[in-house]
Amino acid sequence: MESNDLKKLIAKDILPQTQNWSGTERFLMAIVDLLLRYIKEENDRSSKILEFHHPAEMLKLVDLSIPDQPESLEELVKDCEKVLRYGVKTGHPRFFNQISCGLDLVSMAGEWLTATCNTNMFTYEISPVFILMEKEVLRKMWECIGWDTEKSDGIFAPGGAVANLYAMNTARHSMFPRSKHLGMKDVPTLCAFTSEDSHYSIKSAAAVCGIGTDNCFNIQTDSTGRMIPEALEKKICECKKEGMAPLFVCCTAGTTVYGAWDPIDKIADICERHRIWLHVDAAWGGGLLLSPEYRYKLAGIERANSVTWNPHKLMGALLQCSACLFRQDGLLFQCNQMSADYLFMQDKPYDVSYDTGDKAIQCGRHNDVFKLWIMWKSKGMEGYRQQINNLMELSAYFTQRIRETEGYELVIDPPEFLNICFWYIPSSIRHLDPKERNARLEKIAPKIKAKMMEKGTTMVGYQPDKQRPNFFRMIISSQAITRDDLDFLVKEIVDIGESL
Amino acid sequence: MESNDLKKLIAKDILPQTQNWSGTERFLMAIVDLLLRYIKEENDRSSKILEFHHPAEMLKLVDLSIPDQPESLEELVKDCEKVLRYGVKTGHPRFFNQISCGLDLVSMAGEWLTATCNTNMFTYEISPVFILMEKEVLRKMWECIGWDTEKSDGIFAPGGAVANLYAMNTARHSMFPRSKHLGMKDVPTLCAFTSEDSHYSIKSAAAVCGIGTDNCFNIQTDSTGRMIPEALEKKICECKKEGMAPLFVCCTAGTTVYGAWDPIDKIADICERHRIWLHVDAAWGGGLLLSPEYRYKLAGIERANSVTWNPHKLMGALLQCSACLFRQDGLLFQCNQMSADYLFMQDKPYDVSYDTGDKAIQCGRHNDVFKLWIMWKSKGMEGYRQQINNLMELSAYFTQRIRETEGYELVIDPPEFLNICFWYIPSSIRHLDPKERNARLEKIAPKIKAKMMEKGTTMVGYQPDKQRPNFFRMIISSQAITRDDLDFLVKEIVDIGESL
Structure with missing residues (x-):
């Protein structure tokens, strides 16, 4: 023994x-x-x-x-x-700090199994079931977008920023395939466009790809955080006049701070007119495609050339789970293929078109699909519909509580998604004139947040923006959240704010 | 109830x-x-x-x-x-197919815990323990390399290919910082150098960065798979004459197929002479730094500007676990910083220099360090020394068995690492003249492999190279392997090979 x-x-x-x-x-x-x-x-x-x-x-x-x-x-x-x-x-029902939060236990169990299998996603040879599963889950995602599932493509990437990099790199290959071999010196000066409220990974991708952050233009947004299509077209025309080649427009579906929705259809018209690759960064908002009631907010997404959609955000999969999806099959492979003989031999005993390794920028690639697949099975399409509609209802409830409660002020009213941005203005500074009040307000959110962290009762993020002092950004994405939890937060901020 | x-x-x-x-x-x-x-x-x-x-x-x-x-x-x-x-x-003791294999149960338990914590590595705010842990583990890795731990830097990346991309991107920023903002049009034509036996991700990084695969030159290797330093210097001089700017030399420590070691010291001399960034891709070989007996194979690695080292290979951590390490602190941050206000505020209640998010190309970043840390604790430095020395002894044992057993032939003798490349030549074709024999040999390994997979008893990879017909590439990296398992493989291939 x-x-x-x-x-x-x-x-x-x-x-x-x-x-x-x-x-x-x-x-x-x-x-x-x-x-x-x-x-x-x-x-x-x-x-x-x-x-x-x-x-x-x-x-x-x-x-x-x-x-x-x-x-x-x-x-x-x-x-x-x-x-x-x-x-x-991060799975505590009163953790509202991040876009990816909550702990779905089926997804977690899936990740435990993934760890135990410890395999790599490059070939059918060593990941037969997971490779087929990835294809099936991608097919479902293409269907949700509204693409022809026989002609689409995609890959799971380690996070939304890398997914956005995949998209920009593929766009470049699609328009200037010689860049793969000859580099950027051999193609016109490329430029990209994204809203000033979009995620910083678009600029980061431009830096990595050798386009340069200065050639990735910030397009103005309206008062609710949506890209202004006219401003986009104007900038595209200016760039063309200066001899640049507009390559890539990123349209954000659910911005990080305000949860705003760029008008995809109008932007798609512009991209078609100027023959520019349209990417929709739906890392955060993509999950809304699962709600027949709310998917109208992404109207036009089927016109995109590529879409980033992170199931580790709204769908609640464990981190990392992020997909980059392409309307046209074949491009990803042409762009990234490096033909490594020791992995992707053609004389294997099965149909090697299932090997995905040559599509990826990565060689070793973690299995990110199983935890999503098993979770999706556990809810079904109907379960997701209910879960997401419930979050939207909670968001409306919280917004109403903020409107009604003394001392609170919404930054954008009404919020369009599950981000609710607001200030709490302690009674001691409510009477001040706006300039003085704003100067004091800048320090209120950090102070309240520090106190929250010290007490350990709840967590919610804050940030400033270009013209506004620090405000809270509430995120309602965990399926554990109830109305009571929202009531708790409203009261907790008042209590801390008044005690400062 | x-x-x-x-x-x-x-x-x-x-x-x-x-x-x-x-x-x-x-x-x-x-x-x-x-x-x-x-x-x-x-x-x-x-x-x-x-x-x-x-x-x-x-x-x-x-x-x-x-x-x-x-x-x-x-x-x-x-x-x-x-x-x-x-x-x-992939954790079966007779799975020899891949460089990353085996299932370390402590590392697996670590990954279960990581899943349950489901957090993100961008700030101390939401990952206090893991962020400090990452720094401590990186410090140990810098120490193993021989760098000043007060001046070094690094990050865990999703796999070796992305780690290599980090290295090339940082090298470019170090030499041509304006490329981040202005793109590649504004800098000289850059070029990179890597051995013809190196990993394909170096070319892939050149494609993504906009340098172009044709400007990433394959340097000739000697008969054992090592880069020839004279060939490298000759090519660098040619490129300079043509007006290109040599940016990056990749020196491989443990090549994918043969397990060869490029001569780092000689290559470092050349890089210093020409002021080129020296990257050592030790994704596979880095683990040997943990063996005082064998670390001489990486002599000179402390002179590198950057090193890729994948603990998910030789160290046996679960996939994904890959580090990109830098000798000079600060560069990674300068290169990748995009200053997102909503994540990396400066008015937080703790020392924000611990926030790593602005160093990364990724925004969301999986916690890859815990499974490594807990596994490393479980073995200590001494346990790793024994584990790795034991693998090297098993490799010598297997090589000897191949040498002694009729019908086998080594591709490179002696192998320098844990890759043992060999043919099995069935008795029916041994008498043929070399040309005819090689033509037949090309089909033998795939046939034996197909039969192995059908039987399900063992798995080992094969591939051709530029001048040789298909051969097996045996990998001894799983800690589960014993001499009996190696004897089993030697016999199994004979049995299958003779039955074809």
């Missing part, structure tokens, strides 16, 4: 280096036990979201150093316990 | 949408039970590595479609069971 005393065992005493199953099982069950307790506590609203410590203190609480000698399995379990204790519970 | 009958429950009947803990626990434990059985079976050498099916058959065996109505939790568990059954067991 082999020992299963975690105090006495180290990693090499269990599988795969020995056949000590009893010790292996006991170690894994000790970890599972910790994780289940964590999940239970995270969903208990009276538990703290975080126990805040400054970096220097935190370093004293957890020993992060790599030792010379192995730690026992018992010590490892204790390490895990500490890491869980001092982390931030 | 709420139901915990998985037949009757759907996802929205458990946490976080209800407080039904009993149902939640039962569902999660059903999944854990499946995973534990899978792990036990995978480590049983008599179990099959895979049950091969062609794509069309596979689609009949697993229903991949997304339903309209939710599936019950019981059905989901069954889905998971099927996915496990039809996948490839």
Whole structure:
């Protein structure tokens, strides 16, 4: 009988280096036990979201150093316990800080299985089921967009920023295929266009691709954060006059701060007129395609050449889960193919058109599809419809509470999505003249936020914008949220704000 | 008492949408039970590595479609069971097919915890412990390389190909910072150099960055697969004469096919002479830095400007776990910073220099460090030393077996690392003249491989190279491998090869 005393065992005493199953099982069950307790506590609203410590203190609480000698399995379990204790519970029902939040337990179970399978998405040879699954899930996403599923393409990418990079790189290849071989010196000066409220990864992609951030133009938005189509067309014409080649327009479906919707149809008309690649960054808003009631906000998306859609945001999949989708099949492969002989041989015993590796910028590619697939099965199309409609209703409820409660002011009224931006103006500064009030207001949100983190009761993000002082950006995307949680936040901010 | 009958429950009947803990626990434990059985079976050498099916058959065996109505939790568990059954067991002790393989159970437990925490690596605010942990692990990696840990930098990237892209992009910024804003039109024609045996992601990075694959020159290798320094310098001089600006030399430490080591010191001399950025792609070979006995193979790596090192390869971390390391602090930030106000505010209640988001090309970034940290703790420096030395000994043992066994021939003798490339020449073709024999040999490895997959007993990769017919590439990187497993493979290939 082999020992299963975690105090006495180290990693090499269990599988795969020995056949000590009893010790292996006991170690894994000790970890599972910790994780289940964590999940239970995270969903208990009276538990703290975080126990805040400054970096220097935190370093004293957890020993992060790599030792010379192995730690026992018992010590490892204790390490895990500490890491869980001092982390931030992003799945807590009162965590409203980030666009990606909540912990869907089916998706999580899927990620546990993904870890255990530990495979790579480049060939059917080593990932037969997951490769077919990725294709099937992509097919469903194309269908939601409204594309011909026989002619479309796509790939799962590590996050929306990389998905946007895929899109820009593919757009360039589509218009100037010689750039792949000869580089940017051999093509006209390219330029791209995106709204001033769009995600910074569009500029980042322009920098990486060698287009340059200065050639990625910010187009003005209206008072609700939507790109102004006339301003876009004007800028395109100016660029053409200056001899530049307009390559890429990014239309944002659900902006990061305001949750605004650029008018896709109007922008698509302009792109068609000028023959420019239309990309829709629906990283955040894409999930709304699953609601027949609200998908009108993305009207025209089927006209896009490419779409970024992150199931790890509105759909609630675990991070990372992000897709870059293309209306035209074949481009992704032509753009990224490097023909590595040792991976993508043509003399394999199966249909090698299933091998996806040569489509990717990545070589090793994590399996991001399983956690999405199993979660989607767990809800069905109807379950998602209800979940997303419910979030939209909660957003309307919260907006109404903000409107009605003294001291609050909406930044944009009405909000168009699940981002609700607002100020809380403590009674002590309400009487001040606007200029003085705004100067004081700039410091209110950071102070309230710091206090929230110290108390650990809730978390919500804040930021300034170009003309406005710091305001809160509430995000309602976790399926754990109830009206009571929203009421709690409204009251908590008042309580903290008045105590400053 | 709420139901915990998985037949009757759907996802929205458990946490976080209800407080039904009993149902939640039962569902999660059903999944854990499946995973534990899978792990036990995978480590049983008599179990099959895979049950091969062609794509069309596979689609009949697993229903991949997304339903309209939710599936019950019981059905989901069954889905998971099927996915496990039809996948490839990459952690099986006789899976030798890929550079990243084996299933370290401590790393896997770490990934389960990572999934449950479901957080994002952009700020200390939401990932306090993991952000500090990333820094500590990077520090250890800098130390292994031999850099000043007060002046170095780095980031975990989604795979080695993206790490190489980070390196090339940063090299460009370091030499031509105006390219970030003005693009490649505004800088000289850049070029890069890498050995003809290097990984294809270097060319891919050149394509993405707008340098162009034709401006990424393949430098000749010697008969053992090492870059020839004189050939490199000659090409650099030619490029300069033609008015190009040599930007980037990639020196491979452990090539993908042969496991060859480019001579870093000699190449570093050339880079210093010509003021070119030196990148060492040690994605595969980096782990050898943990062995005092073998680290001499990477002599000179401390002179590199950047290093790619994938712990998901030799160190055995779960995929994805890949680091891009920089000798000079600050560059990564200057290169990738886009100053998004809503994430990286300066008025937070803690030292914001810990926020890593503005260093990354990615916005959302998966936590890839925890599974590495906990695994490294479980072994300590000494455990890794033993593990890696043991793999090197197994490699020598296998090489000797190949040398001694009739019908086998080594492609490169002696192999320099854990890749052993060889042919098996069935007795029926041994007598043929070399030309005819090679023509027949081209088809032998694919046939043996197909038969292996059909039998499901073992898996090993094969590929051709520019002048040689298809050969096997054996990879010894899983800590589960024993001498018996290697003996098994030697015999299995003979048995299959003679039966063709």
